[in-house]
Amino acid sequence: MLPALAGRREREACLALRFGKVSLRRPATADSKLAASVDVFVVDVTEVDAPPCVETLHWRLLTAHVVTTVGEAKEIVRWYRLRWTIEPVFRTLKSAAMQADESQVTEARRFVKLAVVALIAAVRIMQIVSGSCRS
DSSP, X not given: OBOOBTTBOOBOOEEEEEEEXXXXXXXXXXXXXXXXXXXXXXXXXXXXXXXXXXXXXXXEEEESSOOOSHHHHHHHHHHHHTHHHHHHHHXXXXXXXXXXXXXXXXXXXXXXXXXXXXXXXXXXXXXXHHTOOOO
16 A cells, blocks of 8 residues: 555555666776675566556665565565655654754763654654554
């Protein structure tokens, strides 16, 4: 299920899933002391039969995780989908209410405490907004 976004309604999508190992060459402009290439795995997700006048979903995900089975590829996609939860948390942390990214705390120990408290508050705010707050 693709969640609703600005200008897009929630919809069920039929997806094609491909995966494999690829080798990325070092750019010609990069330092020659760097490795000539690096091997990564790619998981390619493409929407099949997207509705007319709708941008087709297409993700090309690169990962250092070994992907040799459909189950492993699906796990990479599941992790990627978690960004739909993670991104709003960080947006809330940076919002006018929290401004965690504007903190002037310089001592690491104190900043960690501030970040934990802000993260707890951001998650609570998201739970309240989504109506999934549990006692």
